[in-house]
Amino acid sequence: MLDLTKEFLQTLNERIDAGKDSEVRATLVELHATDIAEVIDRLDFDHASYVYRLLDNETKADVLIELDEEQRSDLLNAMTAEEIAEEVLENLDSDDAADVMGELPETKAEEVIGLLEDKEQASDIRDLLNYADGTAGALMAKELVKVHGEWTVTRAIREIRRQADELHQVYTVYVVDAEDRLTGRLSLKHLLLAAESTRSRISELQSQGDIVTILAEEPEEKATMLMERYDLVALPVVDEAGCLLGRITIDDAVDAIIEDAERDYQLASGISEDVESSDSVWTLTRARLPWLLIGLVGGLGGAYVIGAFNIHENAQMALFIPLIAAMGGNVGVQSAAIVVQGLAASNLATGNILGRLSKELGVGLINGLICSILILGSSMVLGFGTALSITVSIALLCVIVFAALFGTFVPLMLDRYKIDPALATGPFITTVNDIIGLMIYFAVGGAVAGFLV
Amino acid sequence: MLDLTKEFLQTLNERIDAGKDSEVRATLVELHATDIAEVIDRLDFDHASYVYRLLDNETKADVLIELDEEQRSDLLNAMTAEEIAEEVLENLDSDDAADVMGELPETKAEEVIGLLEDKEQASDIRDLLNYADGTAGALMAKELVKVHGEWTVTRAIREIRRQADELHQVYTVYVVDAEDRLTGRLSLKHLLLAAESTRSRISELQSQGDIVTILAEEPEEKATMLMERYDLVALPVVDEAGCLLGRITIDDAVDAIIEDAERDYQLASGISEDVESSDSVWTLTRARLPWLLIGLVGGLGGAYVIGAFNIHENAQMALFIPLIAAMGGNVGVQSAAIVVQGLAASNLATGNILGRLSKELGVGLINGLICSILILGSSMVLGFGTALSITVSIALLCVIVFAALFGTFVPLMLDRYKIDPALATGPFITTVNDIIGLMIYFAVGGAVAGFLV
Numbered sequence: 001m002l003d004l005t006k007e008f009l010q011t012l013n014e015r016i017d018a019g020k021d022s023e024v025r026a027t028l029v030e031l032h033a034t035d036i037a038e039v040i041d042r043l044d045f046d047h048a049s050y051v052y053r054l055l056d057n058e059t060k061a062d063v064l065i066e067l068d069e070e071q072r073s074d075l076l077n078a079m080t081a082e083e084i085a086e087e088v089l090e091n092l093d094s095d096d097a098a099d100v101m102g103e104l105p106e107t108k109a110e111e112v113i114g115l116l117e118d119k120e121q122a123s124d125i126r127d128l129l130n131y132a133d134g135t136a137g138a139l140m141a142k143e144l145v146k147v148h149g150e151w152t153v154t155r156a157i158r159e160i161r162r163q164a165d166e167l168h169q170v171y172t173v174y175v176v177d178a179e180d181r182l183t184g185r186l187s188l189k190h191l192l193l194a195a196e197s198t199r200s201r202i203s204e205l206q207s208q209g210d211i212v213t214i215l216a217e218e219p220e221e222k223a224t225m226l227m228e229r230y231d232l233v234a235l236p237v238v239d240e241a242g243c244l245l246g247r248i249t250i251d252d253a254v255d256a257i258i259e260d261a262e263r264d265y266q267l268a269s270g271i272s273e274d275v276e277s278s279d280s281v282w283t284l285t286r287a288r289l290p291w292l293l294i295g296l297v298g299g300l301g302g303a304y305v306i307g308a309f310n311i312h313e314n315a316q317m318a319l320f321i322p323l324i325a326a327m328g329g330n331v332g333v334q335s336a337a338i339v340v341q342g343l344a345a346s347n348l349a350t351g352n353i354l355g356r357l358s359k360e361l362g363v364g365l366i367n368g369l370i371c372s373i374l375i376l377g378s379s380m381v382l383g384f385g386t387a388l389s390i391t392v393s394i395a396l397l398c399v400i401v402f403a404a405l406f407g408t409f410v411p412l413m414l415d416r417y418k419i420d421p422a423l424a425t426g427p428f429i430t431t432v433n434d435i436i437g438l439m440i441y442f443a444v445g446g447a448v449a450g451f452l453v
Numbered sequence: 454m455l456d457l458t459k460e461f462l463q464t465l466n467e468r469i470d471a472g473k474d475s476e477v478r479a480t481l482v483e484l485h486a487t488d489i490a491e492v493i494d495r496l497d498f499d500h501a502s503y504v505y506r507l508l509d510n511e512t513k514a515d516v517l518i519e520l521d522e523e524q525r526s527d528l529l530n531a532m533t534a535e536e537i538a539e540e541v542l543e544n545l546d547s548d549d550a551a552d553v554m555g556e557l558p559e560t561k562a563e564e565v566i567g568l569l570e571d572k573e574q575a576s577d578i579r580d581l582l583n584y585a586d587g588t589a590g591a592l593m594a595k596e597l598v599k600v601h602g603e604w605t606v607t608r609a610i611r612e613i614r615r616q617a618d619e620l621h622q623v624y625t626v627y628v629v630d631a632e633d634r635l636t637g638r639l640s641l642k643h644l645l646l647a648a649e650s651t652r653s654r655i656s657e658l659q660s661q662g663d664i665v666t667i668l669a670e671e672p673e674e675k676a677t678m679l680m681e682r683y684d685l686v687a688l689p690v691v692d693e694a695g696c697l698l699g700r701i702t703i704d705d706a707v708d709a710i711i712e713d714a715e716r717d718y719q720l721a722s723g724i725s726e727d728v729e730s731s732d733s734v735w736t737l738t739r740a741r742l743p744w745l746l747i748g749l750v751g752g753l754g755g756a757y758v759i760g761a762f763n764i765h766e767n768a769q770m771a772l773f774i775p776l777i778a779a780m781g782g783n784v785g786v787q788s789a790a791i792v793v794q795g796l797a798a799s800n801l802a803t804g805n806i807l808g809r810l811s812k813e814l815g816v817g818l819i820n821g822l823i824c825s826i827l828i829l830g831s832s833m834v835l836g837f838g839t840a841l842s843i844t845v846s847i848a849l850l851c852v853i854v855f856a857a858l859f860g861t862f863v864p865l866m867l868d869r870y871k872i873d874p875a876l877a878t879g880p881f882i883t884t885v886n887d888i889i890g891l892m893i894y895f896a897v898g899g900a901v902a903g904f905l906v
Contacts, residue, residue, distance in 0.1 A: 030663065032663075032665075032683055034682050034683055164642045167642070169640065169642065169686075170640075170641065170642045171686075187622065187623075188623065188641040188642075189617045189620070189622065189623045189641075210483065210485075212485070227707075228704075228707050228708070228711060229487050230485055230487055231704035232704075233622075233624075233686055233703060233704075250686060250703050250707070251681075251684035251685075251686075253707075254680075254681050254703070254706075254707060254710065255681070257707065257710060257711065257714075258681060258710065258714070261710075261711070261714030261717075261718070262794060264714075264718060265714070265717060265718055265721060265790060265793075265794065266790060266794070268718060268721055268722060268790075269721060269786050269787055269789070269790030269878065270783050270786060270787050270790075271787055271790060271791070275791065276791075276794070276795065277791050277792065277794070277795030277809065278795075281812055281815040281816050281819070282819075284791070284812075284816045285815075285816050285819045285820055288784075288787050288816065288820060289820055289823065291783060291787070292780065292783060292784065292820055292824055292853075293824075293827075295776075295779050295780050295783045296776070296780070296824055296827060296828060298775075298776075298779060299773065299775055299776025299777075299779055299780065299828075300776065300828075300831065300832070300835070302772075302773075302774075302775030302776060302779075303772040303773055303775070303776065303832075303837070306771055306772045306774075306775070307772055311768045311769075311771050311772070312768040312769075315764045315765040315768045315771065316764075316765075317771075318759055318764050318768065318770075318771035318774065319755075319756040319759045319760055319764070320752065320755075320756055321755075321759075321771065321774045321775060321778075322751075322752055322755030322756070322759070322774060322775075322778045322887050322888075322891060323748075323749070323751075323752020323753065323755060323756065324752075325774075325775045325778055325779065326748050326751060326752055326755075326778065326782075326883065326884065326887055327745065327748050327749070327752065329779075329782070329883075330723050330744060330745060330748045330880055330883070331741075331745065333722050333723060333879075334722055334723050334724055334741050334744070336722070337718060337719060337721075337722030337723075337724060338724070338728065338729075338730050338737070339730065340718075341715060341718065341719070341729070341730070342729065342730030342731070356730065359734055359737075362734040362738075363734055363737045363738050363741065366734070366735075366738045367738055367741060367742055367745055370742065371745055371746075371749055374746075374749060375749060375752075375753075378753065379753070379756075382753070384756070400745075425722065426786075427783055430779065430782075430783070431779065434775050434779055435775075438775060
């Protein structure tokens with residue numbers, strides 16, 4: 001892997017400034033496209049554009065799809081439609097080509113696609129652009145190798161060679177019937193092993209039993225889940241009739257899995273856009289502000305709750321406000337996280353909300369009792385007084401149980417109404433639990449005071 | 454995919470109770486091993502064991518590695534060493550076999566491995582058991598297909614057929630030199646395409662340029678990162694001399710990626726063990742208690758901070774305690790999350806701590822100013838009084854800037870000292886920020902009061 005040091009970049013920039021093309025080429029020629037993209041991402045646009053033009057067309061295509069979106073968009077804007085079609089698109093798989101076209105203005109994309117010599121590729125790209133983001137169809141590529149069940153091994157091998165020549169990588173050979181319906185698959189291993197008995201039919205060699213497929217309209221998450229669950233390197237995408245439309249490869253599924261995980265993690269941490277530490281101060285600020293504003297409103301709400309209570313005459317009640325607020329938030333986030341992960345791993349049926357809530361009630365009661373006994377003992381020992389200690393202890397139990405149930409209920413509800421349950425973890429749950437927790441605390445405080453008087 | 458309904462399980466249990474073996478087999482025969490494992494996980498041990506014994510040996514092996522650890526351990530305990538060796542281990546790849554042996558008591562594992570007929574497999578498993586958890590070596594399997602560079606295509610194809618026959622799936626063919634050092638790889642596609650020119654040497658067909666490899670001792674995270682970065686379906690593992698030891702396949706890498714993401718998400722949410730929503734109430738309680746106890750101690754600390762301030766004479770200060778505490782926690786978690794993700798994606802060099810902190814200072818100042826102006830305006834309008842409004846506004850700015858810097862600094866430090874930075878997000882950052890935030894708030898309150906008097 002490339003170690004991208006300051007010295008490396010400095011040397012490269014000097015060579016570009018001096019116009020030493022062959023030296024620049026020599027620096028890059030041994031690198032993987034992903035690494036070249038990382039280098040180009042670190043250069044200013046003029047240098048980036050200079051380096052990019054030195055690459056051969058196949059590398060150009062591979063590098064382009066690995067670039068940051070901004071740098072890619074700038075480079076594409078500087079190219080004519082002919083250049084994009086000939087130098088880039090011809091060398092891209094249909095899924096990557098569709099992704100790049102999706103980032104161009106619609107009229108320019110149409111112009112580029114119209115210029116493609118390979119009319120089949122053009123129609124493949126147009127086709128893929130029709131699938132909505134986040135569906136299996138949008139993640140698939142049209143390139144695949146398929147053979148007919150009634151073919152002989154000899155004919156199939158000839159056809160596979162012809163088709164494979166145009167592909168970057170062959171994962172599986174799909175077997176279809178006369179109506180192009182998927183009937184099975186053929187591993188290259190079986191083909192290699194069988195290549196001697198060349199007169200047998202493909203249908204005798206193909207996999208037995210059901211083959212895992214997905215409909216093009218189904219969500220991307222289902223595709224990645226199936227590939228993970230059944231250890232697939234490629235997942236065939238079919239239409240309602242069972243006809244083969246394309247296939248999703250594991251590298252794209254891995255990217256989708258990682259993106260999803262990062263998004264969930266960011267949502268749980270109160271970050272609302274997909275950001276990286278290398279983004280600009282402004283992007284980072286904007287991604288973080290929305291949840292802070294929610295926290296601000298929540299804090300004002302908290303002030304009202306406290307204000308509604310006669311805090312001046314019971315100022316010692318203030319001492320445990322942070323404890324109550326923090327514990328409510330913590331428990332709520334824990335509960336929500338377990339639900340969100342259960343839903344993501346789909347080992348949790350939303351139907352069974354009552355069962356989930358009663359389990360959470362158990363967890364909340366045990367944790368609540370432990371914490372409330374501990375706080376009762378320690379605040380008595382530390383001299384916070386009987387009334388306050390009892391108040392905090394009772395309130396804490398109530399807050400923990402409430403937060404556990406609320407933290408479980410909200411993501412389950414969101415999921416039922418097709419809203420991303422990950423939205424529920426993080427600041428939202430924390431904020432609501434803060435306010436409700438304070439209400440419980442002061443209500444208990446009032447009751448205990450009345451009781452002790 | 455199997456839709457595991459209550460009716461399905463009830464029918465199955467009835468058939469088992471009635472001893473209708475052929476019907477039970479018929480229910481399962483069409484299912485994928487992963488689905489059979491899910492069915493068995495839902496049965497009580499007697500029924501599970503009954504069903505398991507009905508499976509053929511190959512399915513037994515495939516199902517065993519997909520079971521929940523508890524159910525697997527119970528089933529293995531009920532089997533003799535001979536049964537485990539013959540029925541299960543013989544049909545497992547070396548990495549899965551080593552994982553299963555790693556779960557057995559050491560003496561039983563040794564007995565089982567000693568019973569294996571295939572001595573090479575036995576030595577492979579012993580070998581794999583030596584790699585520490587979390588290393589690339591522990592994730593790899595020894596099964597692979599390799600050919601020598603000086604072989605002809607004809608000889609290579611013969612050898613590949615022989616070797617492939619013993620493998621579940623062939624990803625790549627590796628090319629080694631006379632000393633077993635990895636020199637390149639050969640895609641099955643190239644081999645298929647080249648199969649006609651059978652007299653050429655393999656060294657003419659193999660991939661050109663550097664091949665991405667990993668040392669067996671390097672961390673698992675590096676392996677998954679390389680596979681994701683370079684879109685690999687298999688990553689060869691080598692020793693210091695460059696000799697081929699084994700290979701990591703993408704399905705195992707995907708499992709590791711998902712496990713890692715789940716762990717980070719749970720740590721950020723204050724859950725300390727790897728739990729699932731289907732775990733017992735007691736497991737769930739235990740996983741959640743540690744962070745709650747930290748929150749409890751933090752809450753007591755907060756009580757002391759407030760107690761040290763003369764809250765009785767300035768009871769209105771209590772109103773904004775929740776706001777200050779919540780905002781400090783939110784900002785700290787946001788900052789820490791961005792660092793943790795940057796470190797995970799390794800696009801963040803720990804060396805550059807100062808650069809990262811100054812960027813975070815910028816983000817904190819902008820967000821802090823926006824929030825503090827908003828709170829100043831709204832609390833004046835809402836009639837909370839000038840002194841209190843000014844206090845909250847100044848304190849909020851200080852708290853946000855401090856929390857941003859602290860949330861950035863802690864994970865960077867943890868990472869530098871080889872502690873998992875993900876530990877820093879969630880309750881730890883929240884708790885510390887709560888206490889420091891309150892200190893800032895009351896210090897500012899004292900200063901503003903002194904100034905206004």
